[in-house]
Amino acid sequence: MELHAPPKRLTVRDQFVLSVFWFSLNAQSAALFPIVIPLQILLFLPPGPVGSAQQALLLGWISAAGAVVSLIMPPVFGMMSDNTRGSWGRRRPYIAAGALLLVLSALLLAVAGSIAIFVLALILNQVGSNAANASYQALLPDRVPREQRGAASGYMGLMTIIGNIGSLGLAALLLNQVSLTSTGSDVIRRGALLFYVITGIVLIVGALITVIGVREIPFMPAASASDHEQESTLLRFRRWFVRNWVAPWREYNFMLIFLTRFAVMMGLTLFMTFIEYYFADVANETNFVQATAVVALLALVGAICSAFVLGIYSDRVRRAPIVCVSTLFMAMASFAFVIAPGSFPLWILGILFGIGYGAYTSVDWALAIDAMPSLSTVGKDFALWGSSTNLAAILAPAIGSFIIYLVSIHAATSLGYRVVFAVATLFLLAGALFILKIRVEAPVDARSS
Structure with a gap:
């Protein structure tokens, strides 16, 4: 594993x-x-009615094609970042x-x-999303002490929700002229272009704050053992493959946390798509x-109410x-x-969904870190866990x-x-059942420290 001191306690600015x-x-x-x-x-x-079976079929297969590369x-990006050396971290x-x-592909x-x-x-x-996400989500356990994981997860959930609100609000504003009776191509092209340009600027600003503002501890690999130096290349590769790609699936908690997220992401992706x-x-x-956009924004209002508070509270309870x-x-x-399309007031459904989504988003990350097999390979293992989302997206x-x-x-x-x-x-419902079976202990590195 890499050698470094435990992370220091984070201030509000650090978070x-x-x-x-x-x-x-x-x-x-x-x-x-x-x-x-869907509009593009x-x-x-x-031309035809919006929501036709042909449109749904094309949307489904385009979404799946975009997600296949992410599986x-x-x-791979997580493992590469686990072993990368250099002054940038x-x-x-x-x-x-x-x-x-992400910016170039959006344009x-x-x-x-x-x-x-x-x-x-x-x-x-x-590709860009996976490169950024796999390395970024591993940056958090690198820099967050165990006793602040819930709080960090709360901050992450809050930022995620605010980003969702901004994204959905911006899309609704730029594409609000599109309706069942008006699906003009010029309106869609212009609105989509402005959406991609504005969110591209936000991406660049966020990346600069992260790259400049976060100080990483240089990677210092431990001295490699010499016990296996005489082994054949094939045997060394097999040992490496089993250690990195097979062993995590033998961990009870890791398997359950993967199945939980996969089930929840399947439900969310079906719903949102x-x-x-x-x-x-x-x-x-x-x-x-x-x-x-209204339902999504109402959901995010409910999410804000639950995300931050429950993230911090989860440091004190299961x-x-x-x-x-x-x-x-x-x-x-x-x-x-x-059971009742169009019968329930949208604001009730949106807020109910949002309260659940906010709580899930704020605590999910901290629970996953608790269930990781080891913090020394957290980039790769976290990405393996995150591939449950990509599998659901496919x-x-x-x-x-x-x-x-x-x-x-x-x-x-x-x-x-x-x-x-x-x-x-x-x-x-399956995800809710899986989560109750998890038996969380401290990660390997935390238990040995």
């Missing part, structure tokens, strides 16, 4: 500098698949490079003139873009019950869209679009969207 890049990342990504990408897809298809890359070079690629998304270029830009966007088309086709909202209850809140809100849109397409053959397309939200509810 802000360490967490601000979450705001920047979410300022671009939060509205991307729920609002911006309309530019590549013949393996995060652990282990994590910051990848944060800077990833942010730059390409804005000007893409064909579906092939659009998908290529989306894949590049995922198709919510805009749901409002257009099921709820028959004329201003479906604004309806999507984190698993908080994550379980928060997931149940999201499941209840999702199920309401299944499967959920493909499964959701297939369900909608299949149902539309035999019944109304609107029924397909309700079935998708029912499946999302089941995944959220």
Whole structure:
């Protein structure tokens, strides 16, 4: 493992500098698949009603294609950052490079003139996102002492939520002229371009604050053991592969925390990917873009109420019950869209979902750190855990679009969207059950210190 002193206690300023890049990342990504990408897809298809099975199918497969590249890359970037040497530190070079690629790929998304270029830009966007995210999320356990993990998770959750609010509010403002009766290509292109330019500036500012403001401890690898120097190259590779890529899955807590996040992310991704088309086709909202943004913003208002306080509170109690209850809140809100579309007031559903989302976001990271096999390989292991999100991003849109397409053959397309939200509810319930089985102990490095 790397040799360094335990992290020092963080001040409020330290917490802000360490967490601000979450705001920047979410300022671009939060509205991307729920609002911006579904509208841009309309530019590549013949004119027709918004929310058609053809549009849902294309959205699902484009989302899955963009996420496939993200399945393996995060652990690779995490491992690379675990072992990177240099005056910039282990994590910051990848944060800077990833942010730059995110900005460039976003501009390409804005000007893409064909579906092939659009998908290529989306894949590049995922590469940049994974380079930045995998290294950035490992920067936090590097710099946060154990007794402040809940507080740091609360700051991270708060910055994530504020970034989501800014992203969704900006998208709604720039694309508010799009409706069921008006889907002009010029309006979509202009709004999308402004969205990508503004969020690109926010990304650059956040990356600069992180790269300049965070001081990393130089990487100092321990002396390598000589016991295996006489082994063949193949045997050394096998030992390395098992240690890095197989051993973590043998850890009970790690496997459960992975399954928990996968189930929750499947539910959230199904919900967020198709919510805009749901409002257009099921709820028959004329201003479906604004309806999507309103629900999302109400959810984030609820999230702000729970995120920061519960993150700090989780340093004093068991984190698993908080994550379980928060997931149940999201499941209840999702199920309401299944049984009574258009009947429940949107503000109630939005706030209910948001309270659960805020609590989950603020405590999830701290619980994952508690369950890591070792802090010496946290970049790679954290990225392995994070690949549960990428796996969900691949499967959920493909499964959701297939369900909608299949149902539309035999019944109304609107029924397909309700079935998708029912499946999302089941995944959220599964996540709530998995989390109760976790038996958290101190990570290896903390126990041995």
